[in-house]
Amino acid sequence: MAVFTEVSFDEAAAFLSALDLGQLQNIKGAAGGIENTNYFVDTDQGQYVLTLFERLTFEQLPFYLHLMKHLAGCGIPVPNPAAGKNGDILHKLKDKPAAVVNKLRGHSELAPTADHCAGVGEMLARMHLAGLDYPHHQPNLRGLPWWNSTAPVVLQHTTAEQGKLLLGELAYQNHIAESSAYKTLPRGPIHADLFRDNVMFEDGRLTGFFDFYFAGYDTFLFDIGVCLNDWCVDLPTGRHDAGRADAFLAAYQSVRKLTAAERTLLPAALRAGALRFWISRLWDFHLPREATVLQAHDPGHFERVLRERLAHPVRMTA
Numbered sequence: 001m002a003v004f005t006e007v008s009f010d011e012a013a014a015f016l017s018a019l020d021l022g023q024l025q026n027i028k029g030a031a032g033g034i035e036n037t038n039y040f041v042d043t044d045q046g047q048y049v050l051t052l053f054e055r056l057t058f059e060q061l062p063f064y065l066h067l068m069k070h071l072a073g074c075g076i077p078v079p080n081p082a083a084g085k086n087g088d089i090l091h092k093l094k095d096k097p098a099a100v101v102n103k104l105r106g107h108s109e110l111a112p113t114a115d116h117c118a119g120v121g122e123m124l125a126r127m128h129l130a131g132l133d134y135p136h137h138q139p140n141l142r143g144l145p146w147w148n149s150t151a152p153v154v155l156q157h158t159t160a161e162q163g164k165l166l167l168g169e170l171a172y173q174n175h176i177a178e179s180s181a182y183k184t185l186p187r188g189p190i191h192a193d194l195f196r197d198n199v200m201f202e203d204g205r206l207t208g209f210f211d212f213y214f215a216g217y218d219t220f221l222f223d224i225g226v227c228l229n230d231w232c233v234d235l236p237t238g239r240h241d242a243g244r245a246d247a248f249l250a251a252y253q254s255v256r257k258l259t260a261a262e263r264t265l266l267p268a269a270l271r272a273g274a275l276r277f278w279i280s281r282l283w284d285f286h287l288p289r290e291a292t293v294l295q296a297h298d299p300g301h302f303e304r305v306l307r308e309r310l311a312h313p314v315r316m317t318a
């Protein structure tokens with residue numbers, strides 16, 4: 001659970017009532033998550049999630065909140081931010097940017113089957129298409145420039161061998177980003193952090209995607225790589241699970257066919273996804289922030305996934 005900023009019952013009650021969301025009945029810190037402060041809040045009108053943003057600014061947040069609103073309006077099951085009387089969906093609480101969204105039904109599938117992976121693949125493709133006419137633009141703030149600037153910081157916490165791998169991969173991704181094939185990749189708003197704990201299921205059916213606060217304008221292929229690295233690898237080995245990955249990719253392609261460049265660059269995208277989360281986990285682990293309860297994720301897991309991606313590149317066959 002991550003609660004960086006404590007909110008009392010009375011503070012939450014006044015805040016929700018000002019948004020016309022009813023009388024607060026219950027408030028509870030949300031288990032899971034490492035980025036923001038999340039509370040489950042139940043009122044006499046419904047169940048909501050109250051988020052206080054800990055790293056993102058008032059300038060950055062409209063991109064994410066309006067993206068969720070846009071996708072919800074296109075029928076993609078994502079939380080829809082609640083508007084205040086003036087129509088704003090970005091609010092302020094305890095001097096922090098804040099938002100309230102509807103609570104999605106269901107639970108996370110932490111041991112997904114091929115069917116769950118197919119559900120995610122299909123909805124991801126639908127989300128990519130729905131985002132194409134989203135008018136706002138903000139880069140993926142955890143993209144290549146961030147990896148380049150953060151790698152020197154985390155390198156101090158790695159062994160010489162790990163450092164060599166990390167720097168080698170970084171050089172490889174900078175090289176790929178300059179290639180003509182990379183420049184042709186289809187792009188749009190992507191989720192960029194669609195892990196098992198950011199998707200809800202009920203009775204085996206997908207009920208929603210949430211946690212859009214790493215979203216940004218980037219290649220659809222990067223989003224696919226991030227998903228395959230989480231949904232379609234074995235834990236704890238980090239080994240590729242071909243059955244789940246094939247189900248994911250077939251379902252994705254039933255909605256949007258991958259281009260030739262995407263098929264060629266899939267192995268590079270899988271390495272990119274592993275590198276991104278290895279760097280961020282090293283960063284979170286070795287430079288932790290103050291929180292009431294915060295469970296840092298294991299950086300070693302993405303080092304293993306990266307090594308697996310290098311040792312056994314996954315090429316598309318169908």
Ligand SMILES: Nc1ncnc2c1ncn2[C@@H]1O[C@H](COP(=O)(O)OP(=O)(O)O)[C@@H](O)[C@H]1O
Nearest residue numbers: 030032033034035036049079102103104210211
């Ligand atoms: N809209 C939502 N509906 C249902 N549960 C949610 C919703 N948003 C967040 N949660 C719950 O809160 C937890 C933390 O949220 P998350 O967005 O992952 O936090 P963080 O931004 O800190 O990573 C999730 O694991 C989930 O259980």
Ligand SMILES: N[C@@H](CCOP(=O)(O)O)C(=O)O
Nearest residue numbers: 033034035193195211277297
């Ligand atoms: N999914 C990332 C970390 C971001 O945490 P989240 O709870 O916002 O998904 C990871 O696993 O490293």
